[in-house]
Amino acid sequence: MDCIFCKIIEGEIPSYKLYEDDNVLAFLDITQGTKGHTLIIPKKHVRNVYELDEETTLNVFKVVPKIARALKDAFNPIGLNIINNNDKPLQSVFHFHIHLIPRYEDDGMTLNTINHYGEYNPEYFESLVKTIKEQIKSAK
Ligand code: AMP
Ligand code: ZN
Numbered sequence: 001m002d003c004i005f006c007k008i009i010e011g012e013i014p015s016y017k018l019y020e021d022d023n024v025l026a027f028l029d030i031t032q033g034t035k036g037h038t039l040i041i042p043k044k045h046v047r048n049v050y051e052l053d054e055e056t057t058l059n060v061f062k063v064v065p066k067i068a069r070a071l072k073d074a075f076n077p078i079g080l081n082i083i084n085n086n087d088k089p090l091q092s093v094f095h096f097h098i099h100l101i102p103r104y105e106d107d108g109m110t111l112n113t114i115n116h117y118g119e120y121n122p123e124y125f126e127s128l129v130k131t132i133k134e135q136i137k138s139a140k
Contacts, residue, residue, distance in 0.1 A: 001045060005095035009043050019067060023059040026067050029099065034107045036071045038100040040064060046096045048086040060098065067100055077102035081111060 007013040009025055016028035018038060029037040040063055042056045052060075068080055083099040085091040101109065 003045055003093075003095050005041050005093055005097065006045050009041075018070075019063065021063075023056070024063050026063060033099075034077075034102050034104060034109055036075050036077070036100075036102045038067055038071065040067060040098045040100065041095060047094050048091060048096050049084065050086065052096060060096070064098060064100070071100060071102045075102055075104075077104055079103040081109075083111070 004013060008015045008027065017025065018028065019026040023043055024040065025043060026038055026040045029039050031037065040060060042052075042060045044056050046052055046056060064082065068082075071077065071080060080103060081099070081101040083101060084097070085099075101111075103109065
């Protein structure tokens with residue numbers, strides 16, 4: 001399979017490995033958006049969140065606090081963002097991964113959020129709940 005992260009797992013492509021167990025690998029993101037920017041991936045090839053099974057999810061997410069604490073202790077950031085991109089507009093590597101991005105004063109990292117607080121009425125929120133809950137009922 002032509003997947004850059006599978007190649008990293010197999011050792012066909014070099015990487016700066018931080019942590020590895022039977023199911024998971026953590027390594028430095030090559031772009032180092034901020035100091036210590038890390039990716040955590042399952043060894044099982046899964047395209048993104050929509051394809052994650054429960055066991056793989058547990059395997060990957062249970063490593064997140066361990067690496068987060070290590071980054072905090074290593075670099076004393078003021079904060080840390082956990083990001084995961086699925087399909088458009090931002091996913092560029094189609095092997096599920098979680099970004100851990102330590103944050104520092106004036107680090108220039110932009111993760112803009114949009115705030116529509118106060119723009120929607122209760123009926124709109126209720127309609128969202130109804131639509132999503134119907135899908136949760138039928139979701140795997
Ligand atoms: P995303 O845009 O969420 O799919 O993120 C993919 C990330 O993978 C980007 O932040 C890239 O910098 C990172 N990346 C791509 N190739 C490599 C590589 N060979 N080693 C480490 N990180 C990589
Ligand atoms: Zn892969």
